[in-house]
Amino acid sequence: MDSNPQRQKFIIPIGPQHPALKEPGHFEFTIDGEIVTYATARLGYVHRGIEKGCEDRNWIQSLYLLERICGICSHVHATAYVLGVETLAGVTVPPRAQAIRVLVAELERIHSHLLWLGVAAHEAGFDTLFMYSWRDRETVMDLLESLCGNRVNYSANVLGGVKCDVTQELSDSIRKGLDYLEERTHYYLKVVTTDETFLGRTRGVGSLTPEQVDLLGTVGPTARASGLLRDVRIDSPYAAYPEYPVQIVIDHGGDLLARFVVRLKELFESYRVIRQILETLPAGDLTVRVPRKIPEGETVSRVEAPRGELFYYIKSNGSDKPDRIKVRTPSICNWASVIVTAIGHKLADMPMILAGIDPCFSCSDRSVHIIRNTDSTSETWTWQQLRQYGIQYYQR
């Protein structure tokens, strides 16, 4: 490590916490003065070997294990998995179940985007916005709880369908909640696009060109904020998205501001789709029988998680256990883009650039290490200190 010529500069390790994935992130930023010249990542601090674990569990047990990869977007993990397994098994899931899957997925997107809005605002030092958005997020958390019984890890999916149904009463309360959230989202969109102090932290920061986004394989709102038409719900409609198509939301700004705008505008799309589902929910069964042993074969199942494309490769050897399950979460693509685009930006912008891809930093209050190799001194920063540094830098 010490032979690395990059060590002649300041090296700022950040992390390691990133609980949304199976891989929390630890980053090292090499800085020259104030400017980042090199970045690298070390993941795996909560790597739990879930891919390996699935090989030793049957198809049903694996569902519940995979759902626990992420506490925020658990439903999309389960959805990607069940869609893939159902493809291999050759079963057709009832339309009502597919519609409920989309309904829960969009409610989950609302909860995830509002959570992100709060976190990102907090990183910028805008705690009022953080508190407002998290207060409003409780609305959708309550709706998810009344629908599935859980605030997180909803377990709405089973192999061959869903286990929760939407009653008329529930449908009314969801509509009421959406009306409130829609009004609030209009307000948030106004705040992030007009508040000059906040714009100072987002406008022109962390820009990605469409070419960069394409080459880096960036996904989700981060890609769409650079004007790239990339949304699995549209490119490869799954579950009930063919019946309830979403309109793609893009922005050509490419900077952090554009990422705020895209995510907030996506919420309006989610509200619209959920209302449409509630109005035209097909009647019928919730589940279909899936065999215990899944026929031999391999498939790739892709879904649009709140953070972007979630990729599952599922291989069966014909037994009651998966032969191989490969999970590629959207954040890992977006981390790669951070590593590349951090170069040339100010250290003070790092918290916002990292938060801008929505890596959910709920446990990020951990050590940040500053190594100063030129005169052999070193100091350790917490994430809190780095965040303060960023805020104070922009107060000057």
Next chain:
Amino acid sequence: MDTQTTLQQAADILKPWTRWTKNPQPHMLTVSISRHHLLEAIAALIAAKWGYLSAITGLHQTGTKNGIVEDKQWERTNGDDANIHSYPANTGDNFIVLYQFCLGAGVLSLRIHPPSLEDASVPSICQLIPSATLYERELQEMFGIQVTGTPDNSRLLLPDDWPDGVYPLRKDFTGLEKAAEA
């Protein structure tokens, strides 16, 4: 553009290096190529703007299913192209590396089958797709598949005190205690 057209385009682009192809699912195309042609094939995909790299999946499998028979068949009819080593006579362990590209609903897998577990290296594609570094590091430490020329060889996912030479996603790995005994 429908998925079949998209996948046909990919098949046409990759024709010069293709050994054999199959469609595991209607939306998927697997193209078997030699690891020595991997960079050329990916460069051609990039030049044609066909999709984006979505994942690199490693597989460790035993038996002759999932393309091993096709590989041997190809080898018998086409001989050694300085890439094909003699596969183990038995149908034992094999590594497969899938480079999965997505365009629309189509999924293209470039399938590399390294000759043996001992000679299991694949070239790094980071010069073409810089963000592949994370996938390559994962492949190296989970399977022990050497990625030649990858810019960063440091640990990505496994703990710092994880023993060298123990690769958790290999089928023979059943726990650290057992690995220590062996």
